[in-house]
Amino acid sequence: MNADQVIAQFNATGVQTCFHDRHINPQIYAGLNGSNWSLKDYEARGGYQALRKILGQDGSAPNPETGVTGLTQDQVIATVKESALRGRGGAGFPTGLKWSFMPRQFPGQKYLVCNSDEGEPGTCKDRDILMFNPHIVIEGMAIAAYAMGISVGYNYIHGEIFGAYERFEAALEEARAAGFLGNSIMGSNFSFQLHAHHGFGAYICGEETALLESLEGKKGQPRFKPPFPASFGLYGKPTTINNTETFAAVPWIIRHGGQAYLECGKPNNGGTKIYSVSGDVELPGNYEVPMGTPFAKLLELAGGVRKGRQLKAVIPGGSSSPVLPASVIMECTMDYDSISKAGSMLGSGAVIVMDDSRCMVESLKRLSYFYMHESCGQCTPCREGTGWLWRLVDKIHRGEARPADMALLDNVAENIMGRTICALGDAAAMPVRAMLKHFRPEFAAMIKADATA
Numbered sequence: 001m002n003a004d005q006v007i008a009q010f011n012a013t014g015v016q017t018c019f020h021d022r023h024i025n026p027q028i029y030a031g032l033n034g035s036n037w038s039l040k041d042y043e044a045r046g047g048y049q050a051l052r053k054i055l056g057q058d059g060s061a062p063n064p065e066t067g068v069t070g071l072t073q074d075q076v077i078a079t080v081k082e083s084a085l086r087g088r089g090g091a092g093f094p095t096g097l098k099w100s101f102m103p104r105q106f107p108g109q110k111y112l113v114c115n116s117d118e119g120e121p122g123t124c125k126d127r128d129i130l131m132f133n134p135h136i137v138i139e140g141m142a143i144a145a146y147a148m149g150i151s152v153g154y155n156y157i158h159g160e161i162f163g164a165y166e167r168f169e170a171a172l173e174e175a176r177a178a179g180f181l182g183n184s185i186m187g188s189n190f191s192f193q194l195h196a197h198h199g200f201g202a203y204i205c206g207e208e209t210a211l212l213e214s215l216e217g218k219k220g221q222p223r224f225k226p227p228f229p230a231s232f233g234l235y236g237k238p239t240t241i242n243n244t245e246t247f248a249a250v251p252w253i254i255r256h257g258g259q260a261y262l263e264c265g266k267p268n269n270g271g272t273k274i275y276s277v278s279g280d281v282e283l284p285g286n287y288e289v290p291m292g293t294p295f296a297k298l299l300e301l302a303g304g305v306r307k308g309r310q311l312k313a314v315i316p317g318g319s320s321s322p323v324l325p326a327s328v329i330m331e332c333t334m335d336y337d338s339i340s341k342a343g344s345m346l347g348s349g350a351v352i353v354m355d356d357s358r359c360m361v362e363s364l365k366r367l368s369y370f371y372m373h374e375s376c377g378q379c380t381p382c383r384e385g386t387g388w389l390w391r392l393v394d395k396i397h398r399g400e401a402r403p404a405d406m407a408l409l410d411n412v413a414e415n416i417m418g419r420t421i422c423a424l425g426d427a428a429a430m431p432v433r434a435m436l437k438h439f440r441p442e443f444a445a446m447i448k449a450d451a452t453a
Helices: 003-008 039-044 049-054 073-083 095-100 125-132 134-148 162-177 208-215 244-256 258-264 295-301 336-341 360-374 380-397 403-416 424-445
Strands: 111-116 152-157 193-198 239-243 272-279 285-290 311-315 350-355
Touching: 039 134, 039 162, 049 134, 049 244, 073 095, 073 134, 073 244, 073 258, 095 134, 095 239, 111 125, 111 134, 111 208, 111 244, 125 134, 125 162, 125 244, 125 272, 134 152, 134 162, 134 193, 134 239, 134 244, 152 162, 152 208, 162 193, 208 239, 239 244, 244 258, 244 272, 272 295, 285 295, 311 424, 360 380, 360 424, 380 403, 380 424, 403 424
Parallel strands: 111 152, 111 239, 152 193, 272 350
Antiparallel strands: 272 285, 311 350
16 A cells, blocks of 8 residues: 555544534534535535625625615624624634724735634544535635625644645635636625645644744744734734634524524524534534533533543533533533633533543643643743643652642642733643642642652
8 A cells, every 4th residue: 555545544534523413403514424525515505605695696686775785894794793603713702893803994905814723632623624514614704805805815724634725725726716716706896815824733823823923934923912913913914813613604694694693502602613522422523513502412412421431520622721520511501601600611612521530630741741842932931831830740640749749830820821922821721720629639649648848
């Protein structure tokens, strides 16, 4: 076998992650089977109808007040605001509000960027969207570009998912050939050029300003904010950045209306969300369910805790979000507000399930090792502090720690938080503080009984 044949054995087919028919009212994954990603298949599912609608190419009657067919920029933004769509990359910022920050009357070049740099441990939703439904992202970006008066866009794709990059490039070619991208789209006065950009696998480039630096060909290091990308972004021009899943949600909103999308979820948390469920469950994978679905239901969809063991803890939003014990998470619903109230974050929607066989010290040691290596080194508290965190947790795990090391570990984490340019410092510190808060006896049990402070 040649190299390509060897690698092909390990290519993801989606069977394990999203083609399992256990979604609840899916919107992004609806009708997918792994082979129907092309333009003709996407159009058969209603694809590009939303773009036709805003450009007045769907055969609808002109607006009786304006006499114009299609939607204005303000109408598109208002519809997205009404939907209560929140950013699916982690922060959960209202998408319509972010779009309204773009200075549409700015005379120079403006940019639209899709953040497909999916590197959060536990997260694998965006790559499936790009692989199996790439046109939904293209259409969502074209609608966003129209709403904000933007003519050039980039999709920054994570370095390790080269197959998804190639698939997205193929979809771009189809969209350009069909007239859905390029100059004077569908005979209108709207033009939009969209390009794919392949990253190189650095976790830090998922941070929006580090992504912009990398896109410009520079070292991927976060920028100070302010200025924010909406005023000073790519090449110093106004830029709007959204996550892959966020753009993928937009066509459904435009086709069915903001209110219909809101009703799919719950107040302030509209629509469906894809959760990447991993860890100690029988059926790990991606699950698209309405926002506000009880965690207990999501766990049931994933086959429950494996091997008949008991649920111990859950990290609800990717490795950077604080851990929640079983008693707390079982009372939560899967939406930004409920998880935040419980003391954690929904984040990217990567749900890491841990059963009662897991050692929390060892789990934290693995997480701390990851953040130590992924720190870009620009900020001293993060560069030095993440190393301290790993070394202290490793010391505890080896049974060599003193009682004072517990307090030192908490102190180091506290001194990292809020003192760095980007959120990676917080992402490294929050799991530490949450583990100590909820599972301190496990850490204390590994400290030598005869050790002195």
